[in-house]
Amino acid sequence: MPAAIEVKGVSQAFGALGDARRVVALESADLSIPRGELLCLIGPSGCGKSTLLNVMAGLARPTSGQVLVDGEVVRGPLPQKVAFVFQEAALFPWRTIEDNVKLGLAFQGVPTNQRNDRAREALDAVKLTSFAQHYPRQLSGGMKQRAQLARALALETDILLMDEPFAALDEQTRMVLGEDLSVLLARTGKTIVFVTHSLVEAVFLADRVAVFTARPGRIKTILEVNEPHPRQRNFMTSDKLTRMRNELYELLHDEVRRTMEINAEIMP
Amino acid sequence: MSMRDNLSQRGVQIGFVLVAGLAWHWAVSNGKVSPLILPPLPAVWRNFVGIIVTGQFWPDLRVTLTELISAFSLACVAGCAVGYMVSRSAFAVRVFDPLLSSMYSIPAILLYPLYVLFFGIGSGSKIAIGTTIAFFPIVLSTIAGLSNVNRSLVVAARSMGASDWQMFAQVLLPAAFPVVLAGLRLGLVIALLSILGTETIASFEGVGHQIVSNAESMEIAPMFAWVFLAVLIAFTLNGIASALEARGRRGAE
Numbered sequence: 072m073p074a075a076i077e078v079k080g081v082s083q084a085f086g087a088l089g090d091a092r093r094v095v096a097l098e099s100a101d102l103s104i105p106r107g108e109l110l111c112l113i114g115p116s117g118c119g120k121s122t123l124l125n126v127m128a129g130l131a132r133p134t135s136g137q138v139l140v141d142g143e144v145v146r147g148p149l150p151q152k153v154a155f156v157f158q159e160a161a162l163f164p165w166r167t168i169e170d171n172v173k174l175g176l177a178f179q180g181v182p183t184n185q186r187n188d189r190a191r192e193a194l195d196a197v198k199l200t201s202f203a204q205h206y207p208r209q210l211s212g213g214m215k216q217r218a219q220l221a222r223a224l225a226l227e228t229d230i231l232l233m234d235e236p237f238a239a240l241d242e243q244t245r246m247v248l249g250e251d252l253s254v255l256l257a258r259t260g261k262t263i264v265f266v267t268h269s270l271v272e273a274v275f276l277a278d279r280v281a282v283f284t285a286r287p288g289r290i291k292t293i294l295e296v297n298e299p300h301p302r303q304r305n306f307m308t309s310d311k312l313t314r315m316r317n318e319l320y321e322l323l324h325d326e327v328r329r330t331m332e333i334n335a336e337i338m339p
Numbered sequence: 340m341s342m343r344d345n346l347s348q349r350g351v352q353i354g355f356v357l358v359a360g361l362a363w364h365w366a367v368s369n370g371k372v373s374p375l376i377l378p379p380l381p382a383v384w385r386n387f388v389g390i391i392v393t394g395q396f397w398p399d400l401r402v403t404l405t406e407l408i409s410a411f412s413l414a415c416v417a418g419c420a421v422g423y424m425v426s427r428s429a430f431a432v433r434v435f436d437p438l439l440s441s442m443y444s445i446p447a448i449l450l451y452p453l454y455v456l457f458f459g460i461g462s463g464s465k466i467a468i469g470t471t472i473a474f475f476p477i478v479l480s481t482i483a484g485l486s487n488v489n490r491s492l493v494v495a496a497r498s499m500g501a502s503d504w505q506m507f508a509q510v511l512l513p514a515a516f517p518v519v520l521a522g523l524r525l526g527l528v529i530a531l532l533s534i535l536g537t538e539t540i541a542s543f544e545g546v547g548h549q550i551v552s553n554a555e556s557m558e559i560a561p562m563f564a565w566v567f568l569a570v571l572i573a574f575t576l577n578g579i580a581s582a583l584e585a586r587g588r589r590g591a592e
Contacts, residue, residue, distance in 0.1 A: 128498055150500030161495040165513045174509060178499040226499065 073142035075230055075262035076127060078102040080136035083122045095287035096122045099136065102281065102290065106229070109256060109263040109300070111273040113319065114283025114291075115330035120266045121234050122288075127264060128155050128232050140230065150179045154223035156233040161219055162207040168218045169194065169203035175222045193225035194218075196255060213237075213244040220252075224259070231256075233265045237272065249275055250304060257300035270323070274315045275302055282322045285329035292322060378560035386564035396568055402545045403534060403572070406462050410469025410530045415523065418474050422481025422519075432486045436479070443475035451537055460541050465534045472533045473526035480522020484515030517584075524580040531576060535569055546572070 081100045086093035097119030104110050112120040125131040127138050129148045138145045140152055162171050172190040181189065194200050197217040207215055216236050223231055237245035249272055256263060267273050273280045280294040296315065298306060306312055360380065366372045367379050390396045425435045451468055458464040488511055496510045538547025546569050553562035 130494055130498060148498050148500060150498065153498075155495070155498040157491055157495060159491070160489060161491045163492060163510070163513070165516075175499045177509075178496060178501040178505055180500065222499075 073139065074103045075106045075108070075141070076102070076104040076264065077139040077142075078104075078123070078127070078136075079139070081123060081126055081133045081138060082135045083119060083126065083131070084134045097133075098287040098289050100288075100290055104262060104264065106262050107260050108278045109265060109276055111277035111280045112264065112266045112283065113268070113270070113273045113280055113323070114288060115285050115323065115327045116268075117286050117288075117330060117334075118283040118326070119286070119288030120283055124232050124234050124264060124266050128153055130155070150226065150228075152228050153230045153232060154226045154228040156216075156219050156223050156231065156236045158235045159239050162215060162222075164207050167204050167206055168199060168210070168221075171207070171218065172222045172225045176225055179226050189225045189227070190221075193221040196224055197221045197251075212240050213248055216240065216248065217251075220255075224255075229262060231261050231263045233263065235266050235268065238268060245269070245272065246307065250302070250307075252276065254301040270316045270319045271307075271312070273319065274312050275307055280319065282319065283326070285326045286333055291326070294319065294322075375557065375559060378563055382560040383563040383567065386561045387567050390561070390564055390568070399544055399546050399549050400568070400572070402462065403538065403547070406465040406469060406534050406545070407527075407531055407576075409462075409466045410534065411473055411527050413466070413470040414473035414477055414526055414530065417470070418477025418522070418526065419481050419519070422478045423485060425478075426482050426485035429486070432482060436482055436486075439475060439479055439482070443479060447471045448533065448536065451540060455541055460543065462545075465537050465542070465545070468537050469530040469534045473530035476522045476525040476529065477519075478522075480525075481515070481519050484518030484522075485511055487518070488514040520584045524577075524584050527580050528573070528577060531573060 078100050081097060082095070083097040084093055084095045096117065100119075100123055102110075112123065114120050122131065126133045127140075127145065129145045140149060162168075163174060166174060169190050172193055173186045176186045176189060177183075191200070191203075194203055197220050199214065199217055199221060202210060202214065202218075207218065210218065216239075220236070237248055240248070253276055265273075265276060267276075274296060277296055278300075279296065282291045282294065283289065284291045294315065298311070363377060364380050367374060367377050425431045447468065450471065451464070454464040454467045458467050492510055492514060493506070496506055501510065534545075535547040535550075538545040539551040542548040546565060549565045550562055550569065553559075553565060
């Protein structure tokens with residue numbers, strides 16, 4: 072059985088070859104993500120981690136290399152296999168939460184008579200049942216992201232890609248949402264790739280953490296967390312998490328400094 | 340907005356109109372302004388009631404409204420269709436949006452003599468000028484609405500497998516709706532203004548025609564009665580359009 076996601080030598084550059092403004096965001100990334108794994112991508116801004124996620128989702132074409140999902144080359148979105156959770160504002164503001172979930176199901180091609188039940192189930196799973204008839208603008212930031220997660224869960228895909236889903240939230244909310252997410256995802260057994268800027272979030276959620284270098288982004292190293300899911304509150308305060316967080320900090324520190332220097336050169 | 344704010348807002352608006360009316364009345368009854376320039380308000384009112392109860396207003400109002408509805412419908416169809424086609428490609432938006440914007444800033448009324456030549460002095464030239472003028476805000480708002488749809492919504496829909504038609508009907512159209520609606524309202528208002536205006540330039544019927552023919556024979560009080568009728572039409576149409584827009588917005592949010 073092939074790995075859930077296979078990333079083979081994926082590079083992504085923006086701007087034409089030979090152009091002085093050409094930016095190589097990602098350079099020959101290789102990854103093999105087994106089924107049921109939660110992989111976090113972490114790295115300084117502009118290191119190409121979101122780019123890689125978009126390539127995995129079929130939302131961007133790599134400059135070179137390829138991504139295989141279930142052994143099949145990705146050439147465009149695969150709504151039957153891959154669901155995507157965005158950083159922000161990806162709910163349709165003119166539709167209620169429930170109708171947002173149902174619209175996703177309609178796009179995916181689920182027959183009308185199944186949409187109700189599946190939307191209800193997904194909203195139950197993220198504890199938003201009582202807000203089903205609310206509009207996105209009536210919800211807090213954390214609730215909006217839970218609603219987006221429900222929309223993605225309702226699609227019942229094996230793979231879930233999440234692009235900094237909690238980035239816009241305050242730290243306390245994201246901690247609690249992280250705990251909920253761990254419980255929820257342990258139950259579903261999905262393969263998940265999760266982009267984050269938060270060291271704690273990465274260690275708390277991931278089976279493995281892929282650390283990126285400064286631009287042009289390469290995968291510097293991959294850290295194994297080795298902790299069973301669902302992760303509980305006591306893992307958050309454990310010595311192990313603190314130790315791994317510090318290890319991540321050491322790995323990232325120089326890369327973040329270098330990114331700041333690169334940016335200072337581009338924008339003096 | 341609270342009920343109290345709403346009430347005091349209305350109060351100030353009504354007060355403003357009352358003060359203007361009182362100032363008018365005071366100026367005329369004290370001989371500060373010649374009745375040839377400003378007729379006494381009671382005379383205007385008598386004339387206004389007169390053209391309403393005798394039904395004298397109807398043939399001209401019908402002409403003006405028919406011109407307005409024809410011009411607005413044509414401008415809607417043409418504006419939305421062209422706007423949609425332009426918005427489909429980023430290149431076309433970059434080419435046509437500035438072009439249409441600069442054409443919008445040319446006073447189309449300058450074409451009126453030409454339109455009279457082409458379409459005659461009757462309703463045809465009014466419909467043509469109304470259509471031309473209303474077309475621009477409608478096409479520009481359609482382009483703005485459709486080409487500025489939040490990209491994450493489009494990407495999200497794409498990631499979930501939306502077809503081209505679903506993308507248009509379920510994402511682009513509802514997202515653009517409030518912006519397009521604002522353009523439609525503006526189009527309706529300026530179509531009315533340009534039709535009334537051109538009726539005063541060259542015509543033989545319509546509300547604008549009545550205003551100018553009364554003015555030319557120094558029938559100032561009846562002229563003001565027709566002006567009031569025109570104001571009333573503008574208020575009513577604007578009110579209807581605002582109500583529809585508010586409803587559309589609520590539905591779209």
